[in-house]
Amino acid sequence: MNCNAQSRSRQDRPCKLKIMSEPDIQPSTEEMPLPPATFEFFVLSMKMQADMSMGLIHFGDEADRPKPDLRVARHSIDLLAMIADKTRGNLSIDEQRLIENSLTELRFRFVQASESSPKSA
Numbered sequence: 001m002n003c004n005a006q007s008r009s010r011q012d013r014p015c016k017l018k019i020m021s022e023p024d025i026q027p028s029t030e031e032m033p034l035p036p037a038t039f040e041f042f043v044l045s046m047k048m049q050a051d052m053s054m055g056l057i058h059f060g061d062e063a064d065r066p067k068p069d070l071r072v073a074r075h076s077i078d079l080l081a082m083i084a085d086k087t088r089g090n091l092s093i094d095e096q097r098l099i100e101n102s103l104t105e106l107r108f109r110f111v112q113a114s115e116s117s118p119k120s121a
Contacts, residue, residue, distance in 0.1 A: 039098075040098060043083075043099050046079060046102075050110075053070070074110065080099065
């Protein structure tokens with residue numbers, strides 16, 4: 001159902017909003033299913049993005065490995081820290097531990113990556 005002003009005026013019942021990842025069409029058997037949109041998946045996705053930006057994770061040939069981009073890694077870490085700050089007091093114990101441990105690990109790895117990267121003159 002489409003939830004816009006026109007559809008609400010024609011119908012007396014409220015609109016139900018769908019999660020964006022709910023497919024309108026059933027995926028074919030060849031497509032990989034999408035994971036559920038959870039806080040855990042979000043944190044782990046941001047952590048993976050930061051790890052990849054620091055050059056710690058790479059998929060593919062070693063010859064195709066991109067150079068670490070510490071600016072992007074720092075941005076990903078800052079975004080995760082902002083989410084931790086904005087959600088403080090609203091998370092389960094497991095969620096709080098996940099985001100705090102992820103940030104601690106990422107910050108430690110960032111310092112290591114910064115120290116090992118060649119300094120630009």
